[in-house]
Amino acid sequence: MTDPQFPVGTILGYPRIGRRRELKRAVEAFWAGTITEGELETRAAELRGEMRARLAALGLDATNSAIPEAFSFYDQVLDAAVTVGAVPERFADLVAADGSLDLAGYFTLARGDSDRAPLEMTKWFDSNYHYLVPEIAPDTQFDLASVRLLREVAEATVSGYRTRPVIVGPVTLLLLSKASESAPDGFRPLDRLDDLLPVYAELLAALTAVGAEWVQLDEPALVSESIDIPRTDVLGAVDRAYSLLAASEVRPRIFVSAAYGDLGDALPVLDATGVDAIGLDLARGSLPEGFRTETILVGGVVDGRNIWRGDLAAAFGTLEVLREHSPSVAVSTSTSLFHVPHDVDDEQQLPQRMRGWLAFADQKVAQVATLARGLAEGRAAITTEVDAATAALADRASADGVRVDAVRQRAATLGPADFARGDYAVRADLQAAALGLPLLPTTTIGSFPQTGDIRRTRASFARGDLSEAGYTEAMRDEIRRVVALQEELGLDVIVHGEPERNDMVQYFAENLDGFAATQHGWVQSYGSRCTRPSILWGDVSRPAPITVDWSTFTQGLTDKPVKGMLTGPVTILAWSFVRDDQPLRDTANQVALALRDEIADLEGAGIRIIQVDEPALRELLPLRRQDQPDYLDWSVGAFRLATAGVDDRTQIHTHLCYSEFGVVLDAIDRLDADVTSIEAARSRMEVVPDVAAAGFPRGIGPGVYDIHSPRVPGVDEVVSLIDIAIGAIPERQVWVNPDCGLKTRGYDETVQSLRNIVAATAAVRERISG
Numbered sequence: 001m002t003d004p005q006f007p008v009g010t011i012l013g014y015p016r017i018g019r020r021r022e023l024k025r026a027v028e029a030f031w032a033g034t035i036t037e038g039e040l041e042t043r044a045a046e047l048r049g050e051m052r053a054r055l056a057a058l059g060l061d062a063t064n065s066a067i068p069e070a071f072s073f074y075d076q077v078l079d080a081a082v083t084v085g086a087v088p089e090r091f092a093d094l095v096a097a098d099g100s101l102d103l104a105g106y107f108t109l110a111r112g113d114s115d116r117a118p119l120e121m122t123k124w125f126d127s128n129y130h131y132l133v134p135e136i137a138p139d140t141q142f143d144l145a146s147v148r149l150l151r152e153v154a155e156a157t158v159s160g161y162r163t164r165p166v167i168v169g170p171v172t173l174l175l176l177s178k179a180s181e182s183a184p185d186g187f188r189p190l191d192r193l194d195d196l197l198p199v200y201a202e203l204l205a206a207l208t209a210v211g212a213e214w215v216q217l218d219e220p221a222l223v224s225e226s227i228d229i230p231r232t233d234v235l236g237a238v239d240r241a242y243s244l245l246a247a248s249e250v251r252p253r254i255f256v257s258a259a260y261g262d263l264g265d266a267l268p269v270l271d272a273t274g275v276d277a278i279g280l281d282l283a284r285g286s287l288p289e290g291f292r293t294e295t296i297l298v299g300g301v302v303d304g305r306n307i308w309r310g311d312l313a314a315a316f317g318t319l320e321v322l323r324e325h326s327p328s329v330a331v332s333t334s335t336s337l338f339h340v341p342h343d344v345d346d347e348q349q350l351p352q353r354m355r356g357w358l359a360f361a362d363q364k365v366a367q368v369a370t371l372a373r374g375l376a377e378g379r380a381a382i383t384t385e386v387d388a389a390t391a392a393l394a395d396r397a398s399a400d401g402v403r404v405d406a407v408r409q410r411a412a413t414l415g416p417a418d419f420a421r422g423d424y425a426v427r428a429d430l431q432a433a434a435l436g437l438p439l440l441p442t443t444t445i446g447s448f449p450q451t452g453d454i455r456r457t458r459a460s461f462a463r464g465d466l467s468e469a470g471y472t473e474a475m476r477d478e479i480r481r482v483v484a485l486q487e488e489l490g491l492d493v494i495v496h497g498e499p500e501r502n503d504m505v506q507y508f509a510e511n512l513d514g515f516a517a518t519q520h521g522w523v524q525s526y527g528s529r530c531t532r533p534s535i536l537w538g539d540v541s542r543p544a545p546i547t548v549d550w551s552t553f554t555q556g557l558t559d560k561p562v563k564g565m566l567t568g569p570v571t572i573l574a575w576s577f578v579r580d581d582q583p584l585r586d587t588a589n590q591v592a593l594a595l596r597d598e599i600a601d602l603e604g605a606g607i608r609i610i611q612v613d614e615p616a617l618r619e620l621l622p623l624r625r626q627d628q629p630d631y632l633d634w635s636v637g638a639f640r641l642a643t644a645g646v647d648d649r650t651q652i653h654t655h656l657c658y659s660e661f662g663v664v665l666d667a668i669d670r671l672d673a674d675v676t677s678i679e680a681a682r683s684r685m686e687v688v689p690d691v692a693a694a695g696f697p698r699g700i701g702p703g704v705y706d707i708h709s710p711r712v713p714g715v716d717e718v719v720s721l722i723d724i725a726i727g728a729i730p731e732r733q734v735w736v737n738p739d740c741g742l743k744t745r746g747y748d749e750t751v752q753s754l755r756n757i758v759a760a761t762a763a764v765r766e767r768i769s770g
């Protein structure tokens with residue numbers, strides 16, 4: 001048998017959504033019933049074809065397994081689950097006799113339907129991508145149930161390519177799964193590894209049969225320390241899984257990639273199993289000190305997580321050191337490129353100078369190709385490209401706006417007092433007197449439904465079809481409507497509804513110095529949902545007040561307190577592409593100071609409650625425990641810097657959502673916000689016992705309405721949720737609110753739900769006082 005060599009240069013994956021979000025459009029058209037399953041398949045096959053051709057043109061070897069076959073209609077974890085037949089019982093009727101699912105069935109797992117909840121969705125490592133959480137039962141029947149990956153490899157072969165199939169590996173698949181609801185206590189999906197492995201072995205044999213010479217098994221869960229399974233069990237699973245797969249008779253060569261950090265003690269274990277190549281994330285992780293092997297090491301030196309052109313000389317230097325660890329070294333990206341947009345050349349409205357500092361997916365592929373040439377032919381062969389990258393770095397470092405003296409001087413003079421407010425007990429009394437709110441105050445998280453009308457008005461203003469005055473009047477009309485509605489419903493703290501915001505981060509990025517917006521820089525957030533992060537490239541400051549006019553206009557419409565609404569520094573960083581030339585702490589403090597000015601102006605204009613949203617606080621938590629204290633220190637510090645300048649009488653709120661908060665409860669406490677609203681309805685207030693046990697002393701609003709679903713919670717249901725909260729937490733601390741903003745909901749269900757929330761609160765208040 002010939003011994004296929006690993007390609008010298010490769011990438012772990014590429015954006016799947018399409019340069020102009022073609023896949024999003026096709027998938028949504030299929031959901032809407034305007035195209036058929038066959039048409040969607042055709043469209044997807046065309047996109048895959050274009051992708052392969054593009055990657056070959058950018059310098060990946062078309063016939064040597066360098067091009068990853070890593071397409072997905074929705075999510076790669078769902079794909080792996082479906083491939084091995086792990087379909088939860090409640091979807092059993094969607095499965096055909098041969099075990100397969102059609103596309104409609106596949107999407108039903110992802111999105112649910114009128115009588116079935118979808119798979120849960122959660123964040124993929126420390127990124128803003130969300131994957132679907134497979135559910136594994138003690139009796140889940142594993143089978144090779146989908147031939148999709150085989151078909152895609154065959155499709156590539158037919159068009160003259162030899163690509164490298166990519167699938168989530170067995171250990172990560174089980175580590176990221178949850179036990180199905182029917183499973184007995186203590187059951188762990190990882191306990192099913194031995195039943196799952198034969199299906200992977202069968203898949204590898206089948207991939208060989210369709211011509212695959214290499215397969216990529218993604219095992220990022222091995223780098224994470226946030227997984228709730230003893231490390232010895234994880235290492236044992238790695239050993240069992242890969243010893244068995246490596247010993248299979250018919251298989252492609254196995255490349256195990258481990259993005260998002262260091263493999264640590266899993267590296268020698270994995271290496272001893274006999275896999276053929278191991279991918280190391282050398283952007284996040286470090287070189288494996290003291291480790292030597294004959295196994296091919298694939299150095300992930302081109303950062304897949306940021307959009308900067310980076311330092312090619314340093315990257316090549318790292319590869320040269322990697323050669324001391326193995327005689328066979330190849331180069332790749334540190335992660336799949338699906339975290340970054342397609343192509344800088346699509347951003348013609350960005351200053352040309354700035355484009356020279358950037359590398360999106362296509363530019364990163366070209367960098368990999370350059371480094372591969374350097375590995376093959378020596379450093380001298382790539383001098384031109386390396387020097388150009390070095391020059392771009394120097395150009396960026398010296399450009400106007402990257403370092404602004406005034407911003408830096410202000411940050412340099414900060415002292416502990418800038419991060420601290422007065423005693424909470426004193427604040428609480430002053431705020432109670434100033435605001436006069438009832439027991440169990442009701443409020444919302446900020447946004448109201450974003451109707452087609454609102455979106456069209458914003459778009460026509462952005463295009464220049466609508467005058468500034470016309471736009472302001474349209475938004476004010478919307479605010480009038482939303483305020484009147486809240487008054488009619490009887491909510492206690494009023495919001496303006498955020499109609500002027502397309503996105504809670506982009507809105508602030510557009511109004512702060514130091515940010516640039518892209519035109520086509522979309523990245524997948526989940527399924528067909530994409531976001532377009534701004535680029536934080538320079539020192540951040542606030543040229544003018546941003547939200548003050550909207551908030552004061554709103555306060556003028558009502559006697560009730562209006563809550564000013566801002567996005568916090570950590571979330572602004574998490575959902576932007578952030579400069580990599582200084583510590584995140586410094587960048588966060590600059591954003592915090594800009595927000596501090598905004599808060600001072602809101603306060604000066606008579607706004608007595610200001611909410612600073614930090615839904616991404618948990619998301620940025622580093623995967624490695626040793627990195628967590630520093631992160632929590634600067635992230636909490638930035639929030640405090642933004643908020644600590646206010647008078648004791650001004651009430652600061654924050655809002656968190658999207659994840660379990662047990663781990664960061666202490667950090668939430670240290671934010672020192674007067675009131676924290678937190679997502680809780682879906683889990684029936686799971687967070688409440690933690691909050692109670694921690695003795696959390698300040699205001700807390702565990703969400704009583706799951707806004708991720710159109711379902712209207714009944715009055716009794718909301719009463720029971722409030723009862724859970726006041727059963728554990730002193731009732732004077734409890735606020736009543738939905739889980740999150742209402743912008744994705746329709747008006748009908750929103751109005752009914754809020755009505756029920758107000759009615760439930762009234763009932764509980766009456767019971768308490770009566």
Ligand code: GLN
Pocket residue numbers: 445446447498504565613615655656657740741742743
């Ligand atoms: N204030 C924002 C809103 O209501 C918060 C959104 C969020 O937490 N993701 O839309």
Ligand code: ZN
Pocket residue numbers: 445615655656657658739740741
């Ligand atoms: Zn939220």
